[in-house]
Amino acid sequence: MTDQIRYGAAGFRRRNGLALGSAAAVFGVMAVGLVVPPYRTGRDVLQPPGPEHWLGTNDIGQDVLIGLMHAMPNTVFIAVSAALISLAAATTFACLAAIGGTLVATAVLRTVDILQVIPSILLLLLFAAWLQPGIAGIVLLLALTTWHEDVRVLRAIVLRELTRENVRYARHMGAGWSYCVTHHIVPAVWPTLVGLYVQNIRQAVMKAAGIAFLGLTDPRLTTWGSMMQDSLDHLHGDAWRWLLLPPALSLSLFLLIVLAVGQRLERQTMAGATARP
Amino acid sequence: MKSPDPSRRRAGLIYDLVNRVIVFFLLVVLTFALPRLMPGDPLSLLLSSDVTRELTAAEAEALRQDMGLGGSWADQFLTYCRAVLSGDLGYSFHHAAPVSQLLATALPWTGLLVLGAIPLYLIVGVLAGIEAGRVPHRRFDRIATGAMTVLASLPPFTVAVFLLLIFAVLWPVLPLGGAQPIFPAEAPLARSVEILRHALLPTVALAVHEIVRFYLLSRGEAVALSARPFLINARARGISGWRERIDYYGRNLLPVILARMSDSITVLIGAVLYVEVVFSYPGIGHLNLGAIMDRDYTLLQGAVLGLSVLVLSLNWLIDVAAALLARRG
């Protein structure tokens, strides 16, 4: 698949349009957190949806809709930044493994192999229980347990790009590695990076929701995963309709959107590849 | 992929094995160190109920020694390693039982779920994938791929919660949780039926995610195969139905599927934790989570080690099988 990732100028613009749109959407979501009213307890407990509380209230009278809106920036931020950090780490190590000597490459690849066989859930559990992480902790923890997955793919692409004529030519003309990386290699691997990034976001959303669901994150951090956990006590009776469904739907909808964006990006890349003369 | 010569492949498998031994050793160190770095004193936690009484310093020290918490870290680590090497996983004071015994009662239940889920997702995922990829962009393909996309967007615990809600609460045809009814039947047959009934929902919940992965994998491969001459030939000769799907597609998919299996085991072990929590199923995931919450060092160490030995050896064996198969085919 990575062999096909070559692109044309039109594709690049289109893709950038979509990427910019997504970025704007992410910032919009984060901004929501600033304008939503506070998530306060109240005497109206377990109210079904109605004119006063559009999505009802939970067992201590907190408004579910407000909760959803508070959870949205948290959930999105965790996913977006954990994926970013893990991709940055993966790229760095992939470049190191590609450019550095045999010793560096062996060290990096060996570490990756080792991390690959550890069930990441065990690491997550151990560390999460130890730190009871807040938002920054979760981001780091997720990045720590996912970065290794992308190193091999990225290294292969970087190696391929390194042997291309434009890079060799630039080197021949006396350009330094850093120049080559920023001017030739990064633009070439950009589409792959974007694709991996979108995949990583999905992974991070699922994992973050998972540890919140097990109750291993800071309970004050409202996320869709933690809202779902709170709703588990109410499966019997009616309250699950407004306590479980909204966060579950939000979570799945977000994952679907990310998936759709990823597929669109991939298709555009493919279209660009075939459009290339 | 070009097949390397056998000696290189053997070297590769040995490399994998060495990696896994290193991982195992790292986990021994990690499971030893991490809980000790966590805040909290296990003895105070064991006795943190308001009904316990005040211990004198001497009594507390005696209990501490007994719990393997006496002496320096280095001493504790040496004692620990020696015990692990001799096959003794220690004694959990919280459960008042040897760790190996606790693992032994929990592992079969987890094993039942995992072993039940593997054939389920293989059969459903691969068959649906072949069916969709045989003639891509047909109605079946579009519907199935759409459904799988939606399923892929449900985190594993969501699937478990909804299965529980639908089949145990709203339409209570299956049990709410646990591995057996309160009073298991005496006759072995009735008993097995009950156990299977309890395992059904958790197994399905566990399998769903892998169904999606294997569907997408085999669909992609099947699409590629459909364009290969040997299949076009076979179809022209009138080969269809099961023979086409199993002998032509299935055979050729086998190495790819096996290659993905070792990864799949790791994923399943992660997902089984959520499933066990949602269905309060008495398996190893439950045990692990409890050990973390109670700061039960010995049990946590034993459970993590037991689990990782299981995962590491299983996925190595699958890798070996995949390599052997690749050589034959």
Add this chain to the structure above:
Amino acid sequence: MRLFIRRDINAVVIAALAALAAPPVHADNVGDRLVIADASSDRGMPAPYVHHKNGPGYIYTSYVFDTLIDHGANGDLTPGLAESWTLSDDGLVADLTLNDKARWHDGTPVTAEDVAFTFAYMTDHPYVLTSVAMVDTVEAISKDHARITLKRPYAGLQSGPLLSLPILPKHIYQDQPAPERFVDRKAATGSGPYKLVSYDKAQGRYLFERNDGYYRGTPKFRQVAIVKMAPDAALQAMAAGEVDVIGSLPWTKVEAAKKAGLNVLSARSNHPVRLVFNHQGMFREKDLRHALAFAIDRQALIDVVYQDGAVVAETGYFQMGSPWRRETADPDYAHDADKAAALFRQNGWERGDDGRWHRDGSPVVLRLIADKSFNNLATALADQLEAFGISVDLRILERAAQQEHVRTGDFDLALFTASTMGDPNGVARRVTSPMFWRGDRFQDSEAMKAAIRAQAGALDHAERLDQLHRFQALYAEELPAYMLVNPIWTTVHSDKVTPRYLGDGVAFGIPSALHKSMFLR
């Protein structure tokens, strides 16, 4: 032990078979069987050294192991293994006459030797639920006459150790160097109304069978089973007649139980949730403790978090219904924002223009730590204090982290819960001891310490009560901790059985309705 070594070697293989081959429960006469549902998992094997160190673990063990003195159905002290007991005038020597019909489950008679052995053994192998430190010697004068000599007068002898110390069979425990590791079925040989038949750790299931020769009369039910079941599942099973007792039903499910027409037994748990102050920090000042108490609206907390599931707690430590409490109205610190504000101002706090409180020029931020189970209460409390103008840094921590915060003093306020029942000798640990991290850890009142000491050594009941009443008044005035809410606990039961909440809890104050008196005729 040998058994376990063998298991170590091929544990997994054996277990796979064992899981399927474990002896099934015989169910020939279901009507004669009492089924108790417990929401939590495993409580440990019901033997004194290996059950979990908490209330339910002790209660289940008490079905197998009898004590010298027991509670009757109304909560009074009644004879257990000891048919009668006398205490010398100086309060130093107790003579006990044992019931000669008492037998261990293996048929061996229970003798004074066993009693003497138990006290000696528990001195060597600390039993963490009840102390025997006040006992000097225990002698077996004859087969059924045991004499306990104390180091000093000890007012709570009957309602303390004699009531709660399980008597061990000498012939079984004398060869056990490490009772914490003694998990053979033999470890559960007691003299109580029920014998342990099977205990399945993974499923959290216990099965007991009636001790036919029980010295206090044949117990009512041929079998008693305890099964692990989530509350909702248990309610379903109870409606279907499969379960007879739900030991503790969360208040949120009480409505559903009533709707299903089940017998619902509710009582104040007297296991209140308290707001504990860090007495090393700013709340060393009594006035500030009072001010905060006035700032909190306890009824509003209940309206938000508990509704019908709790009542406002008594502030003088002992709760309504306790036999040690003086029936008087404790100061109730009724919510009064103005009074609170005045008290804060007197102590140098100032309210800024934005309505936030400041101390020494900087805004006040109180660090509140709580357990996950009090997440809701803590959130509502934080909301109240925020509304009053005090910022709260709420940290929901699991136990180990809480313990660390308490140890290092990294908190201002904490939510903890503990029983206030049982023999008042437990008060010292729960209120003044610096060691118990979930206690009040209050050291600043010499008068309170003196009252606690004096009641422990009091020779007659009236004198003891007098000291305890003094303690009660001091507690309400000093507020080592502010008693917030007294949750109501609920047991649901079928017509077969009548559980009862005892006025002073079971043994050392366990708020449970499942005392074994419900099995006796």
